[in-house]
Each structure stands twice: as C-alpha cells, then as structure tokens.
Amino acid sequence: MDDLVPAAPWLLTAAAVIAAAASLAAGRAVPWQGRQVVLVMAAAMLVTAITDGAPTVGLVLGAVLLLSAMLGTVGVRGTRDAAGCFRRALVALLLAVCSFESVATGTAPDPGAHGGHGGLSGLMAVLVVAGVIGVVLWNVIESWIVEPVHHGRVARFVMIESWALAAGAVVMCLGT
Numbered sequence: 001m002d003d004l005v006p007a008a009p010w011l012l013t014a015a016a017v018i019a020a021a022a023s024l025a026a027g028r029a030v031p032w033q034g035r036q037v038v039l040v041m042a043a044a045m046l047v048t049a050i051t052d053g054a055p056t057v058g059l060v061l062g063a064v065l066l067l068s069a070m071l072g073t074v075g076v077r078g079t080r081d082a083a084g085c086f087r088r089a090l091v092a093l094l095l096a097v098c099s100f101e102s103v104a105t106g107t108a109p110d111p112g113a114h115g116g117h118g119g120l121s122g123l124m125a126v127l128v129v130a131g132v133i134g135v136v137l138w139n140v141i142e143s144w145i146v147e148p149v150h151h152g153r154v155a156r157f158v159m160i161e162s163w164a165l166a167a168g169a170v171v172m173c174l175g176t
Contacts (some may be wrong), residue, residue: 008171009049015168016042022161029154030161031081037072037088038161040064041095045168048099062099066157069093087138094131097124098172108156132173139166 020042023030044061053056069092076085101124139162 008174009045009053009081011171012168013042013045013049015164015171016045019168021088021163022157022164026154026157026161029158031076031079031085033072033074033076034085034088035080036163037068037085037092041088041092041165041168042070044095045097058099059100062096065092065096067100069096083142085163087162088165090131091135091169094128094135094169094172097128097131105164128173132169135169136166139163 020038023035023038044065047057047061069089071080072089072092073082076082129149142162
C-alpha cells in the first residue's frame with residue numbers, strides 16, 4: 001500500500017478527469033448540476049495534486065467543493081437524474097471533508113499521506129469510510145434495483161463516470 005499512498009493525489013486527479021470527460025461526453029443526459037460537480041471536482045483534485053495539499057488551499061477547495069455539492073442537488077428532487085446527482089454530490093462532499101481535515105490538522109505536506117494531512121481521525125474517518133462504502137455499494141447495487149435511465153453510448157459514459165468517481169473515492173479513503 002505504500003506505493004499507492006504517495007500517488008494518491010494524482011490517482012484522484014486521474015479519476016476525476018475521467019469522470020469529467022465521461023460526463024461531458026454524455027452530453028445533456030447528465031444535467032448541468034451533475035456536470036458542474038464533476039468539473040469542479042476535477043479542477044479541485046488537480047489543484048490539490050499540484051499544491052501538495054497545502055492547508056490554506058485545502059480550506060478554499062473544501063468550501064468550493066461544499067458549495068458545488070449543494071448546487072449539484074438543486075432542482076433534481078423527483079427527477080430521473082436525482083440519484084446520479086446525489087452520488088456526485090456525495091463524492092464532492094467526501095472530498096470537501098478531506099480538504100477541511102487538512103486545514104484542521106494544519107500539518108505540512110507529508111509524502112506518506114494524501115493531501116498533506118496525515119490521515120483522518122475520529123468521526124471524520126468514520127464518515128468518510130461510510131460515504132465511500134455507500135458510493136461503491138450504490139454502483140454495484142444500482143444495476144440490480146434501478147431501471148436504467150439511459151441506454152447505449154450514453155449509458156456507457158454515465159457508467160464510466162460513476163465508476164471513476166467510485167474509484168477516486170476508494171483511492172481517497174486508502175490514501176488518507
């Protein structure tokens with residue numbers, strides 16, 4: 001696992017960029033709320049990787065991710081895209097928690113922990129792990145329970161986006 005941890009910010013960035021590209025390729029099948037969330041996450045992960053998770057940058061990115069997560073669910077309640085938008089918002093919220101944790105500890109970047117915060121602790125760790133398990137389980141169980149909304153090429157792009165977000169969330173959990 002030590003080989004994975006130093007690369008976690010870049011693996012998160014790759015997952016977020018893949019999710020953003022798939023979301024954009026799916027076009028109007030992904031509502032604007034969902035597209036803005038994945039684009040903000042991709043930008044935030046790129047900034048985090050470039051700045052080595054500086055605590056002050058983490059504060060700004062955490063606030064941006066939190067606002068993006070809230071905006072990502074505006075007006076989708078009761079629509080067919082509500083579950084997908086909720087899942088995107090949950091991943092953004094998990095990333096925001098991680099960003100805020102780096103500010104709370106105020107530690108300098110540590111190459112052994114993603115984001116420079118030396119790992120999550122206490123209730124934050126439980127919330128992040130529960131959120132990651134929820135995202136991954138939703139991706140696994142969704143195909144069994146929920147009737148597919150999209151078909152063909154669009155469905156593949158939405159599936160790629162979902163799994164890229166889930167993979168990024170898992171890497172974030174393992175890297176912290």
